[in-house]
Amino acid sequence: MHALEKILARHAEKDVVTTGEIIKAKVDLAEVNDLYLQTIYSFYEMGGKKVWDKNKLCFVFDHYAPAPTIKTAQIHKEMREFVQENNLTHHFDINTGVCHQVMHEAGLVYPGMILVATDSHTTTHGAFGAFGTGVGATDMATIMISGELWFRVPEIVEIKINGKPEPGVMAKDVILHILGKLGADACVYKAIEFCGTYIDDLDVAERMVICNMAVEMGAKTAYMVPNQKILDYIRTRTNKEFEIYDTDEDFVYAENYVFDINNLSPQIAVPHSVDNVVSIDQLPEVRIDQAFIGACTGGRLEDIQAAAEILRGQKINPHTRLIIIPASNEVLLNAIKFGFIEDLIKAGATLSTPGCGPCLGAHQGVIAEGENCVTASNRNFPGRMGSTGGSIYLASPATTAASALMGKLTDPRTFLKGENV
Amino acid sequence: MRKIKGNAFIFGHNIDTDQIIPGRYLELVNPKEIAAHCMEGADPTFANRVNSGDIIVAGKNFGCGSSREHAPIALVNAGVGAVIADSFARIFYRNAVNLGLPLLICKGIMEKVNEGDVLEINLKEGKVSNISTGKSFNGEQLSEYALEILGSGGIKPLFKKITAEM
Ligand code: SF4
Numbered sequence: 001m002h003a004l005e006k007i008l009a010r011h012a013e014k015d016v017v018t019t020g021e022i023i024k025a026k027v028d029l030a031e032v033n034d035l036y037l038q039t040i041y042s043f044y045e046m047g048g049k050k051v052w053d054k055n056k057l058c059f060v061f062d063h064y065a066p067a068p069t070i071k072t073a074q075i076h077k078e079m080r081e082f083v084q085e086n087n088l089t090h091h092f093d094i095n096t097g098v099c100h101q102v103m104h105e106a107g108l109v110y111p112g113m114i115l116v117a118t119d120s121h122t123t124t125h126g127a128f129g130a131f132g133t134g135v136g137a138t139d140m141a142t143i144m145i146s147g148e149l150w151f152r153v154p155e156i157v158e159i160k161i162n163g164k165p166e167p168g169v170m171a172k173d174v175i176l177h178i179l180g181k182l183g184a185d186a187c188v189y190k191a192i193e194f195c196g197t198y199i200d201d202l203d204v205a206e207r208m209v210i211c212n213m214a215v216e217m218g219a220k221t222a223y224m225v226p227n228q229k230i231l232d233y234i235r236t237r238t239n240k241e242f243e244i245y246d247t248d249e250d251f252v253y254a255e256n257y258v259f260d261i262n263n264l265s266p267q268i269a270v271p272h273s274v275d276n277v278v279s280i281d282q283l284p285e286v287r288i289d290q291a292f293i294g295a296c297t298g299g300r301l302e303d304i305q306a307a308a309e310i311l312r313g314q315k316i317n318p319h320t321r322l323i324i325i326p327a328s329n330e331v332l333l334n335a336i337k338f339g340f341i342e343d344l345i346k347a348g349a350t351l352s353t354p355g356c357g358p359c360l361g362a363h364q365g366v367i368a369e370g371e372n373c374v375t376a377s378n379r380n381f382p383g384r385m386g387s388t389g390g391s392i393y394l395a396s397p398a399t400t401a402a403s404a405l406m407g408k409l410t411d412p413r414t415f416l417k418g419e420n421v
Numbered sequence: 422m423r424k425i426k427g428n429a430f431i432f433g434h435n436i437d438t439d440q441i442i443p444g445r446y447l448e449l450v451n452p453k454e455i456a457a458h459c460m461e462g463a464d465p466t467f468a469n470r471v472n473s474g475d476i477i478v479a480g481k482n483f484g485c486g487s488s489r490e491h492a493p494i495a496l497v498n499a500g501v502g503a504v505i506a507d508s509f510a511r512i513f514y515r516n517a518v519n520l521g522l523p524l525l526i527c528k529g530i531m532e533k534v535n536e537g538d539v540l541e542i543n544l545k546e547g548k549v550s551n552i553s554t555g556k557s558f559n560g561e562q563l564s565e566y567a568l569e570i571l572g573s574g575g576i577k578p579l580f581k582k583i584t585a586e587m
Contacts (some may be wrong), residue, residue, distance in 0.1 A: 021564055022563065046577055046584060047580065047581050047583075047584030048584060049587075136490065136512065136515070136516060138516075139515060139519065142576055145580060145583075145584060146580075146583070150570070185485065188482055188508070188511065189509065189510065189514065218510070220511050
C-alpha cells in the first residue's frame with residue numbers, strides 16, 4: 001500500500017484499503033473558513049446539537065479579514081457565536097491569517113493525520129505528510145456531527161522532480177511548469193505524490209507551494225514524505241506523537257511523470273487559465289498595473305524576503321502598485337523584525353493585514369477592467385481578483401517583485417547575479 | 422434499495438457542470454425549476470424527453486468544472502435514475518452521492534450501449550445489464566456506506582435519522 005492508503009486505512013480502522021473503495025474515516029482536524037456559514041445552517045438542519053469534538057474543529061476568518069461589508073460582518077458574528085457556544089479550543093479570528101498558514105503555525109498539522117477543510121487548497125498540508133483535502137458545506141456539516149467522512153480511495157500519481165533550479169527560480173516556477181505540461185485536468189480525483197531530488201531537500205515554505213497548487217490539476221490530495229526540515233519545524237510547534245507511514249516497495253502508481261528542472265526559467269501562467277504556462281523569455285512586453293505578493297501560495301516569510309532582496313534601496317515603477325499581504329500575523333512580525341517590511345514600504349509597496357486579500361477578489365486591492373495584475377497567488381480565471389475584464393498573470397514572488405520594479409513582466413534573475421534568494 | 426431501470430441517454434467526455442446546469446440558472450432555488458434546465462448546455466431537449474429512472478451514460482470526467490451543488494440537484498429532480506461513466510470529477514461525485522443520486526464507474530460503457538437501450542443497474546453488485554442487447558458489464562462496486570447514503574435518499578435524511586437516535 002501507499003503511505004496515503006495506510007493513513008486512510010488507519011483512520012477507517014481497516015488493515016487494507018484498495019483503489020476505488022469507499023471508506024468512512026475519522027477526521028483529525030476539520031477547518032471551516034468564513035465563506036461557509038452554510039455549514040452551521042446544515043449542521044442544525046441535520047439535527048446537530050454540539051460538535052463532535054471541541055478540540056478538532058476550528059474556524060478561520062481569512063477570506064473576509066477584516067470584514068469588508070455588513071453582510072460579511074454578519075457572517076463573522078454568527079460564526080463567532082457558534083464557536084463560543086461549542087467552546088472550541090482553537091479559533092482563528094481576523095487577527096491571525098490564512099488558514100493554510102495559521103493551522104500549522106499553531107501546531108495542528110502533523111504527518112499521518114487527516115485534515116479536511118472547506119477549501120480546495122487543503123492539499124497544501126501534504127507538505128507535512130498529512131492527508132489534506134477540501135469539501136463542501138454539506139460534507140463539512142456531517143463531520144461536525146460525527147467526526148467522520150466518507151472517502152473514495154484515490155488512484156495515486158507519482159511526480160518526480162529532479163534537479164536544482166538556479167537562484168531566482170522558485171518553487172512557484174516549478175509547479176507552474178508542471179501544470180503547463182500536464183494540464184489542469186491531469187489528476188482529477190487522484191492523489192499526487194511529489195518526490196525526487198528537488199523535493200527531498202526542499203524547505204517547508206517551498207514544499208507548501210508545490211502541494212498548494214496540486215489542486216489546480218484536479219488532485220484530491222497531495223503528499224510528500226516528510227524530510228528533516230519538516231520534522232524540525234513540526235517539533236518547534238507541537239509535542240504531539242505521530243506516525244510516518246512508508247509506501248511499500250511493490251506499490252504501483254497509476255501514472256508516473258519525471259521532470260528535470262535544472263535549466264528552468266521563471267514561468268508565468270498567462271490569462272485565463274492556470275495551465276496556460278510560458279517561460280518569461282517567450283513573452284512580449286506586458287505592462288503591469290498591480291503586483292500582489294501574498295495568499296496561501298505566496299505570502300510566507302521566504303516570499304516576502306525574495307521581494308525585499310530585489311526591491312531594497314529601489315523604487316517601484318510609478319504607474320505600478322505593489323500590494324503585500326503576509327500570510328499570517330506571525331509572518332508579518334518576522335518580516336518587520338528582519339526589516340523586509342521597511343525595505344518594501346520604502347520601495348513604494350502598500351501593506352495590508354494578513355488574510356486572503358485580493359486573491360479571490362473580495363477586498364484589499366481588487367483590479368479594474370483592462371488592468372494587468374501579476375500575482376504570487378494561485379488562480380487566474382477571469383474575475384478572480386476583481387473585474388472580469390482584468391488580466392491575471394501567475395508568477396513567483398521574485399518575478400512579481402521584479403515586475404513591480406520595472407512596471408512590466410520582468411525576469412528576476414536580472415537583479416540577482418548569483419545571490420541566493 | 423430500489424431497482425434502477427430506464428432508457429440510456431448518451432453524452433460524451435468531460436461533461437462539465439456548466440453543461441449540466443448553465444451558470445445563468447444558479448440564482449434559481451426551486452429544485453423543480455432547476456430541473457427544467459437539466460443538461461441544457463449539452464442537449465436542450467433532454468429535460469423534456471427524460472422519464473423518471475432514465476440513465477445517463479457518459480465518458481471521462483463527468484461533472485468537472487465548478488463545484489456547484491446545482492448540478493446533482495438538477496439531475497435528481499429531473500428524474501435521472503443514475504449516471505454511469507468512465508470517471509467522475511471529485512466534488513461532483515461527493516455532491517451526487519450526498520444528494521442521493523446513484524453513480525456507477527464503468528470503464529468503456531459508452532461503446533457498450535446505444536442511445537435508447539434499456540439498462541438495469543444492480544448497484545449493490547456494481548453491475549449494468551443492457552436488456553436491449555442481452556449483455557451485462559461489471560462496474561466498480563459501491564461501498565456499503567455509499568449504498569447506505571443512497572438507500573436513505575441522501576446524506577441529510579441519513580444524518581437526521583442518526584441524530585434523532587443520539
Ligand atoms: S489565499 Fe486565496 S487560495 Fe488561499 S485560501 Fe485564501 S482565497 Fe483561497
